[in-house]
Amino acid sequence: MKKWIRFILILVAVAAMIAAPPFAMLRSMAIMSVYSSTFRAGSIESERGFRVSIPAGVKALANGWYPLMLFYDTSDEYAWQTGTQTSLNIYYSFASFDPLRGCSRLYDPDSPYYMAFYGAYVVSGEETGMDATGHPVPEEVVKIMRFDLFELVLDDFGLREDQRVFEWDLTGTEELAEWGGMSKVTRMDAVITMNGPAHEGMPGVLSYLQYGYPLYPAPKPLAPATFYGRLYGHYLEDKGVSVYFYILAADPDVVEACDRKLLSASRVRTD
16 A cells, blocks of 8 residues: 555544544543633733632543633623623633533533533622622622623523523522631522523534534423532632632532532632
């Protein structure tokens, strides 16, 4: 066989392998690690001199999560949406990939990891979600979550504004003297009824680069479902910044496990 033919066959074989479902998460990681890094230079942290650290990696993967903690600076969109001079940075990871389907379990309405995310919101400016004493105001914090889940996730899956459902019930609030190496932290738990991400795949959706192309059954696309959320709010008074560590999932046991094994090891470093 001529060398050029062998070379072409090798390229075809490699391309086929990379396109196979078991390699979907690696493709996502390769793309998103580069995309995520492009936003860090102008982040709130770099401007104000602190760092947010949230566990990810192999431990996250072993517990059902995507192994990268991604970063997105959505300050321009959030300021425009709210009509305020408010900056918003988002750390996030989501449900890991099903190796046979080649997409995140985020899409699977039968999975405890349906619509599952964890990470942090970092907020500065006019509306940081805190009151004058540095305590989170639930109604204000919910605005941040709504923006994230609708504008940055579900709308990309074809959800129209007139289809949006979002109802929440605050089920618990606790003031913690210490959490994650931080003092004066407020924990909030809520049950949320909102649209889920199950839907039929569509052409040209950029979000598929990170979550994969949806291949789970979606008998009722984007139908409302019940989710469980947990959030830890802390105000960095010397930086004028609010930090909210969060978890969202369809199963409260996933929330508890993520908190215990991952999120509780988060830190805000100012040194």
